Amino acid sequence: xxxxxxxxxxxxxxxxxxxxxxxxxxxxxxxxxxxxxxxxxxxxxxxxxxxxxxxxxxxxxxxxxxxxxxxxxxxxxxxxxxxxxxxxxxxxxxxxxxxxxxxxxxxxxxxxxxxxxxxxxxxxxxxxxxxxxxxxxxxxxxxxxxxxxxxxxxxxxxxxxxxxxxxxxxxxxxxxxxxxxxxxxxxxxxxxxxxxxxxxxxxxxxxxxxxxxxxxxxxxxxxxxxxxxxxxxxxxxxxxxxxxxxxxxxxxxxxxxxxxxxxxxxxxxxxxxxxxxxxxxxxxxxxxxxxxxxxxxxxxxxx
Amino acid sequence: xxxxxxxxxxxxxxxxxxxxxxxxxxxxxxxxxxxxxxxxxxxxxxxxxxxxxxxxxxxxxxxxxxxxxxxxxxxxxxxxxxxxxxxxxxxxxxxxxxxxxxxxxxxxxxxxxxxxxxxxxxxxxxxxxxxxxxxxxxxxxxxxxxx
Numbered sequence: 001x002x003x004x005x006x007x008x009x010x011x012x013x014x015x016x017x018x019x020x021x022x023x024x025x026x027x028x029x030x031x032x033x034x035x036x037x038x039x040x041x042x043x044x045x046x047x048x049x050x051x052x053x054x055x056x057x058x059x060x061x062x063x064x065x066x067x068x069x070x071x072x073x074x075x076x077x078x079x080x081x082x083x084x085x086x087x088x089x090x091x092x093x094x095x096x097x098x099x100x101x102x103x104x105x106x107x108x109x110x111x112x113x114x115x116x117x118x119x120x121x122x123x124x125x126x127x128x129x130x131x132x133x134x135x136x137x138x139x140x141x142x143x144x145x146x147x148x149x150x151x152x153x154x155x156x157x158x159x160x161x162x163x164x165x166x167x168x169x170x171x172x173x174x175x176x177x178x179x180x181x182x183x184x185x186x187x188x189x190x191x192x193x194x195x196x197x198x199x200x201x202x203x204x205x206x207x208x209x210x211x212x213x214x215x216x217x218x219x220x221x222x223x224x225x226x227x228x229x230x231x232x233x234x235x236x237x238x239x240x241x242x243x244x245x246x247x248x249x250x251x252x253x254x255x256x257x258x259x260x261x262x263x264x265x266x267x268x269x270x271x272x273x274x275x276x277x278x279x280x281x282x283x284x285x286x287x288x289x290x291x292x293x294x295x296x297x298x299x300x301x302x303x
Numbered sequence: 304x305x306x307x308x309x310x311x312x313x314x315x316x317x318x319x320x321x322x323x324x325x326x327x328x329x330x331x332x333x334x335x336x337x338x339x340x341x342x343x344x345x346x347x348x349x350x351x352x353x354x355x356x357x358x359x360x361x362x363x364x365x366x367x368x369x370x371x372x373x374x375x376x377x378x379x380x381x382x383x384x385x386x387x388x389x390x391x392x393x394x395x396x397x398x399x400x401x402x403x404x405x406x407x408x409x410x411x412x413x414x415x416x417x418x419x420x421x422x423x424x425x426x427x428x429x430x431x432x433x434x435x436x437x438x439x440x441x442x443x444x445x446x447x448x449x450x
Contacts, residue, residue, distance in 0.1 A: 054353050056363040056444065061347040064448050068368055158345055158450065165348030170333070173350050174326040185349075214418045217366040224364065257417060259392040261399060268412060270399055274392070275369065275417025 057225040059185055059218055061165065062108040063158050065192040072207040074199045076113035081106040082191065082300050087125045093133065094234035095302040097180045100129040101187025102300060104165065109195060111158060116151045123147060130168060133180065138168035179232035182225055186238050187299055189222055194296040197289035209285050213278035216249040241295050248287045253279045329354065329441040337378045337443045340410055344374040344447025351444040357383065360426040363444055367415040372449040375411045377401065377425055380440035388425045388444075 082102050090096045107122040109115075127139040143164050150156035172181040193215055200208045223246060226239040259274035329352040338346065353361055367373055379386040385407055390399040398421070401408050425442060 054355075054361040056351045056361065058347060058349060058351065058363055058365040058446055060366065060368065061345070061349075061448070063345060063450075064347065064368070064371070067448075067450050068371075071370075155450065162346045162348055166338070166346050166350060169348060170330040170350040173352070174330045176326065211368075214366075214368060217418065217420050220420075221364055221366060256393060259394070259396055259398055259419065261413075263399075269372075270411065270413040271416065272367070272398060272413055272419060272421075273416045275415060275419035277417060 055224070057221040057228075059189060059221055059225070061162065062105040062188045062192050063112065063162060065105070065196070066108045066112040068211050069196055069199060069208060070112050072211055073205055074196075074208060076109070076115060077198075077202075078110075078115070078118060080195045080198045081109065081118075081122075084121055084125055086300055087128060089301070089303050090129060090132075091303050093180065094183055096129045096132050097183035098187035098234075098238075098299045098302060100126060100133065100168075101184040101189070102191040102296075103129065104161075104184070105188045105191035105195070107161060108158075111154065111161060114154060116157075119157065120144070120147065120151075126164075134175075135168045135171050138164045138171065179229040179235050182229045182232075182235055183238065186222060186226060186235075186242070189218065190292065190296050190299060193288075194292045197285065197292050200285050201289055204282075209280050209282075210278055212285060212288065213249075213252050213254075213280040214276075216246075216252055216254065216278070217276070219246050219249055241298070245288070245291045245295065248284070248291055251284055251287075255279075329443065332378075332380055332441045333443040333445070337376050337445050340376045340378070341374055341445050341447040344372075344449050347446045347448065349446070351446075352441055354439050355379070355383065355425075355427050355442045356439045357427050358429045360424060361442065361444075363423040363425070364420065365423060365446065366420050367413075367418065369415055369418045372412070372414045374447045374449075375413075375423065376409060376445040376447075377411075377423070377443070378409050379427060379442045382438050383440040383442070384428045386425055386427050386442055388423055391422050391424065393420050393422075 082099070087099070087103070090099050103122055103125045107119060107126055110119040110122055123139065123144060127136075127144065130136060130139045143160060146160050147157055150160065168184070169181055172178065172184075193212070196208065196212050196215075199205070200212055219242065223239065223242050226235055226242060229235045230239055255277050257274035257277065259272060261270050261272050263270040330350065333350060333352050351363060355361065375388075375390075377386055377388045386409075387400070387402045387407070389397050389401070390411070391397050399411055399413070401411065423444065425444060427442065
């Protein structure tokens with residue numbers, strides 16, 4: 001069939017539209033899946049988000065999680081971290097991605113707690129996994145050198161690690177590998193929850209219990225992020241486990257206070273009042289700890 | 304006939320390159336223009352960028368922890384003009400808007416008394432000049448916290 005110039009232009013336009021949509025993790029309202037027991041916030045978010053062309057789900061960084069636990073009185077225990085020896089197991093892309101997240105969280109913990117010699121060991125493992133995934137620039141020699149040069153400056157170390165994470169995520173997004181990015185984020189989040197629950201079980205601490213309960217909200221976001229990539233088989237499997245974990249978090253009662261916002265005219269800093277309060281029992285922490293351990297074991301044993 | 308159809312293959316290659324190039328452009332924009340504005344806050348390690356056109360909007364659902372201080376940076380490439388953003392709580396109550404009359408800011412610093420879930424809505428300004436209807440550019444959202 002001969003195609004005139006108009007037809008060729010139309011075809012070119014159609015191809016442009018199709019290819020521009022590829023690799024873009026837009027979540028259109030048609031693709032959204034209502035998972036059971038969504039929190040009110042997530043339901044509202046989804047309803048409002050359906051008017052937006054794109055929805056992002058932000059997760060707290062492992063560094064922030066480690067910092068929160070330290071402020072809550074946690075002490076460092078290297079037994080909570082994934083053994084460095086396990087790194088030899090990780091020979092597939094999903095195994096490497098999830099455990100890049102796990103070791104990245106461990107690296108955040110060692111750094112927050114000033115275990116500098118261990119930080120460098122975990123950084124090496126993170127670099128090995130990143131290289132195997134093709135993200136060699138993020139945690140490579142340059143990062144190692146900078147960390148060694150700043151080994152006595154915790155704030156600098158944390159900035160270096162954050163920048164490396166950002167570079168890795170940027171590389172994966174740029175190369176249209178959002179499923180790999182999602183697995184890294186999920187692995188890191190599960191490791192953070194696992195460590196927090198170990199700490200909670202070792203010593204009664206209401207503040208740490210509260211920080212664990214607050215993960216109820218982060219888990220909703222993580223499930224949102226993973227749902228966007230559920231066509232990937234490994235993401236789908238992890239998603240099922242996270243939804244099961246969410247059933248345990250759903251038992252924690254949460255009261256949403258009336259939000260207020262006040263901005264200081266001099267500093268321009270806004271204080272957000274209100275927010276959510278959580279009521280969590282020891283048994284609920286125990287249930288979450290059990291599921292976190294089971295999921296974490298699955299991840300660190302995944303080849 | 305076959306030869307004529309094969310002529311379209313280079314076009315496909317160009318289009319694929321364009322998608323990757325746009326992603327690389329966004330990363331470069333975020334790194335050079337936006338990341339420096341986050342300092343001294345520590346970034347959360349996530350790149351949140353997308354290509355948008357005038358009039359489009361995007362949402363970001365975020366959780367913020369009690370007692371912590373945060374900074375949000377929202378910027379767009381110059382071709383898009385300006386970008387407005389607002390922050391709402393789970394009930395939809397607006398807590399902050401970056402545009403106040405003619406004043407518009409690309410950063411927002413805040414502290415959180417109780418852990419809360421907020422939604423950031425970003426909207427690229429509508430096109431004024433119809434010749435710019437096909438304009439598109441990167442929009443980047445960065446989140447950082449203070450240790």
